Each structure stands twice: as structure tokens, then as C-alpha cells.
Amino acid sequence: MKTSFRIAAIATLVAAALTGCVRVQIDLTLTPEDTVDGTMVLALQEGIGELLDTTDAEAAEQLFGETTASFDGAVVNKYEQDGYVGQKVSFDGQPIGNFALDAGDFTISRDGENYVVNGPVDPNIAAGGADIPDSAQMWLSVTFPGEVTEHNGSREGHTVTWDLTNAPAELHAVGGAEATTDTPSWLFTAIGIALLLGVAIVLFFAMRNRGAATAPTRVTVSQPKPVGPQPSISTPPEESKIK
Template sequence: MLGLQTRRVLLAAAALGLLVATSGCLRLDLGLQVRPDDTVGGTFTAAWSDDFVADAADEGLDQEQLDAFLDALLDGVPGTERTPYSEDGYRGYTASFTDRPLADFSEFGGDDWGYLRLDHDGREYALESHWDLRAAGFLDPGAFADAEILLSVDFPARVTEHNGTLEGRTVTWTMTPGEEYDLTATAVENDGIAFLIAGIAFTLVVCALLWLWQGRRLRRHSVGNPSA
């Protein structure tokens, strides 16, 4: 989710003592939308809690310094459009991106503390991801123990397996610094041939039932009207 430049900024900030420990101080939210044409769109949000912003002001940190920290986080995202973010008591920025090839996410990350693999093979989409948020260079668990780190993936197919939270076709994982996570999800597209065969079979059954119903109706009519 974050690049080498981000980790350097985090280390520098910690070394300078610029960040203070505040409950729920930071929200990082990466959302990916996988499309049927094997492209990916998404958003990445980096935001401070309102409580942290107030406490930071008391510690002598101004808004420009806080925004610079968020900018460093967002620099690792391929998005070109940034919009202000304000929700649930957090405020910051969201970077958006569209039409990224799915192949770009076949080996996303791969450094000391995490990676994400997202592949499409036949009718199956598979996500495999590992994040060691205990690793040096990530958010200091002491200062960011309650930071909220979210990863969500919206699949273009029915999700059959996952170890996150499922809503519709979207799987979401919630993580915190100082922990280690293995994330998995599998989604499978509908088999078009199987659905076609099932549709034909259903149509034949309906036609047969209608034929039987019509035949019984005609026989009943003939019995009730002998002269017919």
C-alpha cells in the first residue's frame, strides 16, 4: 500500500518526535474495484482524526506539516486525482485511479512488510496478501496502535471463499500496526454454458407442463360436452 518514500517519511517523523500517540489517530483505506475487462480502479484515503489534529496543534504541529505527511503517503499511489476527505471524524485526502491493468497487481508490494497478489485465471479471481505490520519502517505500533488500516476488494464475480468481511461482492479486511496478517479471497464467474443448459432445461420443463395442462383441459372439456 505504501512505498519506499513513505517509509522514509515515517521513519523521519518518528525520529524527529513529530508524532504523538493518540487513539484512532490515522486512517488508511485502500479500496480496489476489479472489473470484468481485467482493469482495476480504486481509491486510497489517508486521513487524520479530528482529535489528533487538535492534539497535534497543542504539540506545535501545524496543518501544513500534517498535510505533508499525508501527501507522502499518497505519493505511493498511481492516482492522479486527489479530493478532500471528511468522514466519521477523520479528514485528509483521497487519491483515485482508474483503468489500471490487473497485471499491475499480480505482484503489488513485495518489500519487507507486505505484498498483494491479485490474479484472474479462467473463471477464477484469486487474492493472496501478506502484511507484517510489526516490521521496522512501518507505522510505529507505540504511536499508532489504534490506527485504522482498511483494504477492500470488489470482485466482478461471486465470492466463494474469503477470510475478511463480505458484503455483496466486496471483501474488506481491517488491520492495525503491530500485527501480522494473511489475507485470502476467491471469486468465481458464472459458467455461461452451464447457465445456458439450465435455461434450456427450464424452458423444456415449462413447455412440458403447459402441454400436460392443456391436454388435461381439453380432455375435461370433451368429457363435459359429449356432443362436441
């Protein structure tokens, strides 16, 4: 049975009818096994329950309970953060064919080696054209196993995120269905610098050795000591023999 995300409709209707703030954050992680892991935060701003003569937690349950119950094996926890109260739903291993959004024909499908995310998700459709308050927070993020090749949201690594309060008329993204690791650009820069330094060092020593080998050899010839006039040795005359 198709799991129906009534998120856009609920968020818009609540915002329009109660003039309050909603927080809807959907994070989907696609796996190579054609399944989806993810979390959904469905929350109302504190004080909304009082307008409905109930508590905030009960108001969130009434509005979001049908959505959270549609996941087999999902874990539902209380969500209280930044002045919002509601539910956080965590799920694993949901088939990709089980995902749709009531606000349009949003689909996740596999096309060979790629996953394709496509379809209109316009919250205004669900509210009959009602304006969405600027204070509403509605995001959808999809993380692909491989590299993202096409998208019309904002990308960080393998994740594409759309702000549903200011999204294009039709969301679109294509990414690899098999796990890959992107090589950071700084690594290529570091490798290039290292190679240049290595070449420079090799050239330096090569030129140095070449210069030493071709330098002329200086031969020092010892000069003979100058020969001056030899001192004469006078032989004293022989004394006359005394007769």
C-alpha cells in the same frame, strides 16, 4: 518502481503516538487488463493537528503525503467527513505488480484466469506489536472482475473486504480475472415458480377438456302424448220425412 502503501504502518504509529483516531480505507478494483483502479482515504480525527502544533490538514499531509505522491497520475482531493480530515486519492490503470503493503508481503498477481490476492497485512507488525485502539478504522476492499471463489474476509458480490484491525494473519482471496455477471438466486426461484404455475394451468385445462370429451351424452326421447277415448260424435237421427 513498486508503489509502496505505508498505510498500515502510518495508521498504527499515529494511533499509538497520538492516541487519536485514524481512518484508512483502501478500495481496489481489478480490471481484466491486469491493472487496478481505486481510491484511498487517509484521514485523521479532527483535533490531531493541535497536538502537533499545526492544523489537521497539515498533519495529514505530513503523515500521508509520501504515500499519495507515489501514484503516477493520481488525483488527490481533500477529505472531510464524519469528523475526519485528510486526503482522498483516486487512481486508474495502475499495474497490479505495483502494489505492496509495508506491513507485509501483500501482493496481487494473475494466475491464468484468476487474480490472486495474498500476503500478511498485520498492522501490529509495523508498530512493533503496539496495540491498535478500538477506535481505529482500517479497511481494505478488493473487487474482482469475475466470481470470487476463495476468500477469508467478508464478501458481497465480487468484492472482498477485510477489517485490518481484526484481520486474519494472512489475507487471501481468489477471483475471476474476466468480467462475469452473477445471476441472482431469486431469479432462479421466480423462474421455478413460473414454470410450476404454467404446468398447473396446462394440466387444469387438459383435465377439463378431457372430462368434457368423456362425459356420457344424455339423449332425451320425447314421449308420445297419451291417447284417451275419442269423444263420440253422435249423429242426430234423421227427421222423419213429412209425408
